[in-house]
Amino acid sequence: MGIMSKRLSHSTKYLNLVAATYKNSKISEEYRTLRTNFLSSIDLKENKVLIITSPNQGEGKSTTISNFAISLAQLGKKVLLIDANLRSPSLHNSFRTSNFVGLSSVLLGKTILDEVIVETETSGLSLLPSGPVPYSPADLLALSTMGILLNKATDKFDVILIDTSSALEFADAKILANYGDGLILVAQWGKTKNKEIAFAQKNLLNSIKILGVIINERK
Ligand SMILES: Nc1ncnc2c1ncn2[C@@H]1O[C@H](COP(=O)(O)OP(=O)(O)OP(=O)(O)O)[C@@H](O)[C@H]1O
Numbered sequence: 001m002g003i004m005s006k007r008l009s010h011s012t013k014y015l016n017l018v019a020a021t022y023k024n025s026k027i028s029e030e031y032r033t034l035r036t037n038f039l040s041s042i043d044l045k046e047n048k049v050l051i052i053t054s055p056n057q058g059e060g061k062s063t064t065i066s067n068f069a070i071s072l073a074q075l076g077k078k079v080l081l082i083d084a085n086l087r088s089p090s091l092h093n094s095f096r097t098s099n100f101v102g103l104s105s106v107l108l109g110k111t112i113l114d115e116v117i118v119e120t121e122t123s124g125l126s127l128l129p130s131g132p133v134p135y136s137p138a139d140l141l142a143l144s145t146m147g148i149l150l151n152k153a154t155d156k157f158d159v160i161l162i163d164t165s166s167a168l169e170f171a172d173a174k175i176l177a178n179y180g181d182g183l184i185l186v187a188q189w190g191k192t193k194n195k196e197i198a199f200a201q202k203n204l205l206n207s208i209k210i211l212g213v214i215i216n217e218r219k
């Protein structure tokens with residue numbers, strides 16, 4: 001579904017942030033094509049807060065959205081990538097930053113947003129790491145402070161990409177859908193079943209507009 005559906009494939013010999021480290025590689029070109037498809041079909045002024053999920057764990061959400069975020073920033077967009085997968089956070093590792101404070105710390109009122117957003121090596125791309133894994137991720141994400149945080153962030157960034165946990169297993173993506181303008185589903189080629197994609201879509205459809213499905217191929 002969706003104009004932005006795109007099958008991406010890259011070999012495991014590349015780093016997670018291939019779009020930054022191997023700008024001329026075939027896979028970086030694929031991320032740029034994805035970016036082009038995305039920007040030609042979606043108005044960023046109306047779709048500023050985007051949620052990324054997949055039906056199951058490990059289907060490539062974090063890898064796909066990190067590279068997509070890099071390719072958007074390379075075009076001059078001001079991008080904030082938020083690691084809202086408070087169950088299995090990974091973006092601090094990919095971007096090699098610490099995770100002592102982050103989203104969970106802001107939601108708990110322990111610090112403020114400006115203190116925890118980090119600049120990445122890609123100009124224009126900022127990261128909000130997850131912060132410490134909380135006892136009850138879904139309850140934390142449901143706090144009204146999440147909406148306040150996103151309102152503040154939309155003043156400063158052109159687009160906010162929110163990485164979440166898997167949609168069929170956890171309520172997080174559905175909770176975050178309340179704050180988002182659109183949702184992108186990531187599915188893994190050869191692994192994610194059609195009925196799982198359909199089920200995830202059905203489950204989320206009432207809460208948010210589904211912008212498209214990205215098919216990620218692991219080799
Ligand atoms: N296209 C790809 N080619 C090769 N390896 C990939 C590809 N996409 C993801 N991977 C690898 O697969 C693993 C899982 O990917 P990733 O962490 O992006 O999935 P995820 O959906 O975010 O997982 P989780 O549900 O745990 O958050 C990682 O080790 C990642 O490096």
Ligand SMILES: [Mg+2]
Nearest residue numbers: 061062085090
């Ligand atoms: Mg992940």
